[in-house]
Amino acid sequence: MRVEVDADICVGSGQCVMAAPEAFDQDDDGIVVVLEEAPRDVASARQAIRLCPARALREVP
């Protein structure tokens, strides 16, 4: 799986970093940064997608 982000709608919660710290980080303003476009830990990445309060993350095949 791969992950796409929509940084424009990210609300800087940091929930993705809590769920999947190897796949995601936040920039200085708290906005999501993708570290692994194809996350190795798929289960955690899916949790991050699901837990994002802004639905800014999306799984793509």
Added chain:
Amino acid sequence: MRCRRAVVIGASIAGVTAAESLREAGYDGDVVLADAEVGNPYQRPPLSKEVLAGAPETVAELTSAASLATQGIELRTGTRATNLDTTNRSVTLDDEVVSFTELVLATGAAPVVPFRQGAELVHVLRTRDHAAALRAALLPGARVVVVGGGVLGSEIATAARDRGCAVALVSARPVLGLGPTGTLLGEELASLHRSAGVALHLGRLATGVVADGDAVRLHLADGGTLPADVVVVAAGAAPQTRWLADALPTSSRGVRCGPTGRAAPSVWAAGDCAHWRPTTGFPGTQTAAIDQGRIVAADIRGLPGPRTLPPYFWADVHGVRVQLVGRVPIAPERRRTHGPDGTCTLLLEDRTVVGVLGRGAPRTFRTARQALGTVVTHERTPAP
């Protein structure tokens, strides 16, 4: 063996999350997701923020019928649920009786206007259509009176000022609140509003609206009136459970549920229509609805509860992003923590950081939230 069919009523964040999580958890029966509104499912937080500010309504979209279809979820929009038969496990969707093996109620809540007189003259904000109608009314120079001293009231006042309206905010309570932060930020919010040019009328109860030529007048319990071109009422919402009252135990707080959202055999409820005991996260917020949708899906599949994170809440008031993670204890001890773009407040209980509150300091918040769960040791001890 009889085919399984999960029916989810309500396609906002709780319902969509439940339906998608069911599929993720390997549910292999039919999944039907029904909603009374038409159009793609959407979430509510952006309505009072980006959408009122002028962004296209598509920013609030959660997903599309096509995307749901690829997950094997059948979306039925413009479909109202009218009757629940728990004995025969069926629900009436428009005129069709649909049987289910599992039912998830996620019908949300509807705005409450706490007065009768002129209730048809006011705007409310809950749905995409409400947001579009309100945005169209927020014309530069319009006199806008917002009734409600909570997060929605503050965000509407923000949008109205940004659009060049003359704004007054009326609250029956003497102190402004902001979602799960309660009244912790009451003074700061009041000064943000005043600095932005919003006239505050705190501790004043609205009793009705009367037409006055092309405009209206808001009447107050103390005998005062406020002239307005637009009145918006954001004074709370009630769970949409009336159609269920004969079928399930409900109260004014919603469908009564256990800790995994079970309301009755084969029936679960999640989000703003549900009253879970014990509660999860910050009731009434986006992260609580997401968690509840996931927990319900796991329970339906007979799986252990999914991993949850400390709840998060955010709001935007006059350009200041308020952020809260964790929880707010009753009368918390507070510590300030400084960072590159401002300060955040650590909320302590028994010296442990249980909540982190930021306003206008996203960089500091990003670091400060890592203090959640830590014990604060460098306490200022009183002199012996």
